Amino acid sequence: MKDFIKYTKYATERNSFLVLIAVTALLLLLPHFSGPLSSSPALIGREPYYHYRIAKSIMEEGGISYDYISYGGKPHLFNPYHYVLAGFFYFFTDRIAVWLLPFMLGILSVILFYKLLQMFKLPSAHRFFFLLIFVASPSFIHTFVLLNSASVAFLFSLLGFYFLLGKRKISFAASVMAFAPIVFFGLAYTLVTFLFLLVYSLIKENTPKEFFLNPKKKAATTALILFLISLLYYSPIYLEYGFPEKITFVEGNFFVSLLSDLGGNGFALFAVLLALSGLILTWGNKYVFWPVYLGALFLAILFFYTDSVSIYVNAAQSFFAAHALIILTKRKWEIPLLKNLTIFILLLGLSFSTVSYLDRMSDMAPEKNTAEGLKWLGKNSKPGIVLSHYSRGFWIEAMANRTAFMDESFIYAPDPNTRFEDSEKIFQGRNLDKTKYLLDKYSIDYIWIDEEMKNGLVWTKEQQGLLFLFRNNETFNNIYNTGGVEIWQVKR
Amino acid sequence: MKIAIKREYLVLTLLFSVVLASRLYLSFSVPYFNYDAYFNLRQVEYIAEHGKPLYEDPLSYSGRTLVFPPLFHYILALFNLFMPITLVGRVVPNIFASFLVVVIYLIAKEITKSRAAAIFSSAIAGFIPIFFSKTANSVSSSTLLFPIIFYALYCLLKINGDKKYTYHLIALTFLIPLIEPTAILFVLGLLIYLILAGVENLKQSRREIELIFFPAFVILWIMFLIYKNAFLAHGVSFIWQNTPTELLGSYFKNIHILESVYLIGSIPFVFGIYVVYYYIFREKTRATYIFFGFALATGMSLWLRLIHLDFGLMFLGILLAVLFAQFYLSFFIYLEKTKVSRFHWLFLILLVSLFIATSVLPSFSYTLSELKNSPGEDEINALLWLRDKTEADSVILAALNDGHLINYIAKRKNVFDTNFLLIRNIDQRFRDFNTIFTTQYQTDAVRLLNKYEVSYIYISKNARGEFGTDDFIYSKHGKCFDEAYDSGVFIYEATCTLEEEG
Numbered sequence: 001m002k003d004f005i006k007y008t009k010y011a012t013e014r015n016s017f018l019v020l021i022a023v024t025a026l027l028l029l030l031p032h033f034s035g036p037l038s039s040s041p042a043l044i045g046r047e048p049y050y051h052y053r054i055a056k057s058i059m060e061e062g063g064i065s066y067d068y069i070s071y072g073g074k075p076h077l078f079n080p081y082h083y084v085l086a087g088f089f090y091f092f093t094d095r096i097a098v099w100l101l102p103f104m105l106g107i108l109s110v111i112l113f114y115k116l117l118q119m120f121k122l123p124s125a126h127r128f129f130f131l132l133i134f135v136a137s138p139s140f141i142h143t144f145v146l147l148n149s150a151s152v153a154f155l156f157s158l159l160g161f162y163f164l165l166g167k168r169k170i171s172f173a174a175s176v177m178a179f180a181p182i183v184f185f186g187l188a189y190t191l192v193t194f195l196f197l198l199v200y201s202l203i204k205e206n207t208p209k210e211f212f213l214n215p216k217k218k219a220a221t222t223a224l225i226l227f228l229i230s231l232l233y234y235s236p237i238y239l240e241y242g243f244p245e246k247i248t249f250v251e252g253n254f255f256v257s258l259l260s261d262l263g264g265n266g267f268a269l270f271a272v273l274l275a276l277s278g279l280i281l282t283w284g285n286k287y288v289f290w291p292v293y294l295g296a297l298f299l300a301i302l303f304f305y306t307d308s309v310s311i312y313v314n315a316a317q318s319f320f321a322a323h324a325l326i327i328l329t330k331r332k333w334e335i336p337l338l339k340n341l342t343i344f345i346l347l348l349g350l351s352f353s354t355v356s357y358l359d360r361m362s363d364m365a366p367e368k369n370t371a372e373g374l375k376w377l378g379k380n381s382k383p384g385i386v387l388s389h390y391s392r393g394f395w396i397e398a399m400a401n402r403t404a405f406m407d408e409s410f411i412y413a414p415d416p417n418t419r420f421e422d423s424e425k426i427f428q429g430r431n432l433d434k435t436k437y438l439l440d441k442y443s444i445d446y447i448w449i450d451e452e453m454k455n456g457l458v459w460t461k462e463q464q465g466l467l468f469l470f471r472n473n474e475t476f477n478n479i480y481n482t483g484g485v486e487i488w489q490v491k492r
Numbered sequence: 493m494k495i496a497i498k499r500e501y502l503v504l505t506l507l508f509s510v511v512l513a514s515r516l517y518l519s520f521s522v523p524y525f526n527y528d529a530y531f532n533l534r535q536v537e538y539i540a541e542h543g544k545p546l547y548e549d550p551l552s553y554s555g556r557t558l559v560f561p562p563l564f565h566y567i568l569a570l571f572n573l574f575m576p577i578t579l580v581g582r583v584v585p586n587i588f589a590s591f592l593v594v595v596i597y598l599i600a601k602e603i604t605k606s607r608a609a610a611i612f613s614s615a616i617a618g619f620i621p622i623f624f625s626k627t628a629n630s631v632s633s634s635t636l637l638f639p640i641i642f643y644a645l646y647c648l649l650k651i652n653g654d655k656k657y658t659y660h661l662i663a664l665t666f667l668i669p670l671i672e673p674t675a676i677l678f679v680l681g682l683l684i685y686l687i688l689a690g691v692e693n694l695k696q697s698r699r700e701i702e703l704i705f706f707p708a709f710v711i712l713w714i715m716f717l718i719y720k721n722a723f724l725a726h727g728v729s730f731i732w733q734n735t736p737t738e739l740l741g742s743y744f745k746n747i748h749i750l751e752s753v754y755l756i757g758s759i760p761f762v763f764g765i766y767v768v769y770y771y772i773f774r775e776k777t778r779a780t781y782i783f784f785g786f787a788l789a790t791g792m793s794l795w796l797r798l799i800h801l802d803f804g805l806m807f808l809g810i811l812l813a814v815l816f817a818q819f820y821l822s823f824f825i826y827l828e829k830t831k832v833s834r835f836h837w838l839f840l841i842l843l844v845s846l847f848i849a850t851s852v853l854p855s856f857s858y859t860l861s862e863l864k865n866s867p868g869e870d871e872i873n874a875l876l877w878l879r880d881k882t883e884a885d886s887v888i889l890a891a892l893n894d895g896h897l898i899n900y901i902a903k904r905k906n907v908f909d910t911n912f913l914l915i916r917n918i919d920q921r922f923r924d925f926n927t928i929f930t931t932q933y934q935t936d937a938v939r940l941l942n943k944y945e946v947s948y949i950y951i952s953k954n955a956r957g958e959f960g961t962d963d964f965i966y967s968k969h970g971k972c973f974d975e976a977y978d979s980g981v982f983i984y985e986a987t988c989t990l991e992e993e994g
Contacts, residue, residue, distance in 0.1 A: 253727060253728060255727070255728050256727045256728065261716060261720070261723050261724070262723055262724070262727045262728065262730075263723070263724045263725075263727050269712070269716065270709075270712075270713070273709075273712070332698075333698070333702055334697070334698045334699040334702060335658060335699060335702055335703075337662075338662065338702050338703070338706050339702070341662070341706065341710075342702075342705060342706050342709060345706075345709045345710055345713050346709060348713060349709065349712070349713045349716070352713070352716065352717070356720060360724070455916065455917075456916060456917050460917050460920040461920065461943075462943065
């Protein structure tokens with residue numbers, strides 16, 4: 001390993017750290033300050049608009065327990081992320097706050113992760129490649145470029161482990177204090193942290209001392225405390241509202257979520273291949289690595305159900321990918337040319353996915369015509385319910401300040417599956433009476449349509465379903481039609 | 493010794509010439525190429541003229557983006573600079589395909605060290621019915637892919653000897669993904685071999701492992717570069733090339749064993765499989781494991797319907813032809829130890845007769861029936877009429893298999909052809925396409941023809957075959973369809989526009 005770290009005389013510990021920070025800063029700032037996004041007035045993605053709206057509400061009202069805009073009203077679960085964001089909005093302008101918060105969280109996470117890996121005595125080369133693969137992954141960029149509550153949850157997890165490994169007595173208390181807020185970010189993050197703590201506490205005595213410094217008892221205690229806090233927090237919620245309804249209409253594809261190259265926000269194909277190779281290569285030391293395998297297995301199972309934990313999976317896959325990369329580099333190759341070519345291709349493959357994802361991020365922002373249409377709706381319509389595809393819900397709520405018939409915040413939404421079925425009946429039906437009945441049932445005042453909806457997201461044909469019924473000017477009035485965006489008013 | 497080498501080369505040259513002559517004879521026996529060929533021909537001509545492939549195609553699907561690896565087209569375009577395209581399309585791919593005989597000879601000789609076994613094996617590879625028939629007149633990139641893949645495998649066999657094979661393999665690694673997307677099978681085959689070798693504790697040199705990992709990463713990376721947009725657009729369905737769901741069944745068919753035996757040839761099939769059984773379970777040799785790894789990769793891909801049946805059977809056929817060499821050697825060594833050894837010539841005659849009956853003759857008969865799958869004079873005249881008598885931006889509706897002909901010969905826009913990648917809403921388009929041909933309602937037909945801005949409907953034997961009817965609404969001379977051409981092939985002009993009341 002020393003040979004490798006001395007690859008050049010500049011590859012010192014300090015320089016490696018600085019390079020990592022510089023790469024992280026570059027990757028996190030690039031989407032905001034280059035390409036189409038630099039000139040776009042909008043946030044990137046859809047979920048950030050939800051966080052933006054809630055944080056703004058908190059600023060104005062001081063707190064929020066019931067969301068009157070989403071679905072026309074539903075319970076709002078406390079999320080500390082919104083308060084952190086509201087704090088940033090208080091001190092900075094909106095435009096600065098929306099990139100500064102994720103940026104700072106990203107940089108802090110990398111610094112903390114670096115320190116944590118140092119405490120685990122991970123060799124410096126492994127640490128460097130681990131974090132390089134970690135920050136260059138689409139999952140990291142997705143978490144720390146957009147407004148995403150996973151960014152704070154992940155930082156708290158790192159902070160918790162950092163304190164857990166500390167030797168002072170106060171550090172245990174600090175560790176509990178850091179782990180505790182994770183409960184409020186959602187059950188998936190709580191489960192990941194709980195399982196990590198449990199796995200850590202189960203490590204046997206005969207494992208290398210330097211790898212697992214000590215406090216398994218502390219970890220077990222923390223896991224127990226975390227469990228109790230979860231019980232105290234979630235029990236009243238479940239008792240009052242019951243379990244959230246299972247969403248049947250959002251079809252996730254595991255492979256698309258996993259590989260960013262297939263259109264998701266997950267990981268680079270080459271990183272996944274390297275991670276698999278790393279996993280196989282560590283099998284010789286399976287008795288040392290078994291806790292890592294167990295943690296990775298838990299994560300893989302959880303990731304299958306929800307991609308919100310992708311940043312944690314990213315950490316696991318980066319560990320194995322870095323391991324494979326280091327073995328490939330350290331290994332004495334019979335054909336040196338092939339060694340250089342293979343590593344070159346691997347690095348190209350890894351960076352290809354990163355560049356491709358950065359390029360794709362500009363498509364995640366709402367188009368200019370969409371943003372203008374929503375602003376127009378906000379200014380020129382009376383408060384009322386707006387029907388659109390559920391993926392447009394957060395935009396309608398944040399940019400037009402109107403109630404969306406549906407959005408992607410499905411937890412404790414009123415009958416989301418029935419609503420979706422009814423929205424499909426409205427979109428696809430050609431019977432005016434039935435459509436009018438459903439529009440009246442939900443008191444829908446406006447219908448908002450964009451190009452993507454007309455090109456496959458909702459309709460595939462011209463004059464299909466509702467598009468055909470719009471000709472009935474006794475029921476519908478076209479109040480906006482610019483750049484592919486149409487807004488129809490429902491007459492009553 | 494000198495005489496022996498010369499005789500060996502003489503026989504091989506003779507075999508190569510026989511295979512090439514047979515292919516060329518059959519290819520030149522029809523005036524036009526198979527329907528599949530016209531996409532490649534158009535790309536070759538475009539490259540020869542402009543120096544780059546036509547990736548933004550204004551005619552296919554009335555304008556679309558294409559993604560494909562261009563090496564095969566570039567090589568043909570190079571020949572097109574000094575040869576007419578009809579000659580390039582017939583001669584060059586058949587030369588490539590015939591080189592398979594030489595490559596398989598080299599591999600078989602390397603495995604068995606027997607000239608006779610190698611010659612017999614290469615003869616079988618030259619006359620694999622499905623490979624012979626599907627590539628003789630279709631300007632198929634598989635004619636280049638297979639010799640290159642098998643030469644790469646030959647290099648893999650030889651890497652522990654001469655260093656030049658290592659460099660050949662490195663160079664080929666960059667070429668393979670530039671020929672066909674199915675080159676991914678090469679990666680899969682290598683990885684399965686690696687796993688098999690690991691499981692069986694087969695001794696593997698460091699060089700070999702390096703030369704397996706390197707191609708795997710390079711090929712994946714190049715394919716990602718080429719197909720980046722297709723991956724993003726189609727996600728996992730990219731594997732099936734965005735083929736319309738209704739067509740998937742016929743494109744990625746199930747395997748019928750008896751039909752497969754006939755298409756591959758019964759000698760390589762039966763004896764190749766015997767060799768797999770014998771060498772995998774009894775004698776563990778590296779070479780057999782390499783080819784078994786590839787056979788397993790092909791079989792799995794066919795089973796999971798990841799590759800077209802035709803392509804999979806071609807690959808299997810060639811692999812089994814290689815493995816047959818091992819059987820040939822073992823069989824005649826065994827025969828030498830028996831009392832009937834003096835009659836070994838009788839067994840040789842029996843094998844040759846079997847080879848002619850089950851490989852050569854089916855190759856010819858399959859090719860002859862495959863040659864019928866090319867346009868006739870009447871179709872070409874109709875297409876030339878479209879080229880000369882219709883406006884340059886006219887959209888022509890034609891059967892799926894006529895799509896490339898509309899672009900290449902008539903030089904007009906089509907609505908549908910067999911390149912589905914990057915086409916949005918392909919299932920809806922395919923449903924519309926079927927409705928246009930099969931509907932008995934004029935309003936439905938006019939509405940959809942308007943939707944795709946169709947000016948002419950081209951009805952050839954393909955349309956009649958694909959839809960199994962002659963009874964198209966257009967032939968009923970409704971007021972919306974004027975018969976513009978009638979000479980074996982029918983062309984109708986769409987004259988109506990459907991206006992819906994507001």
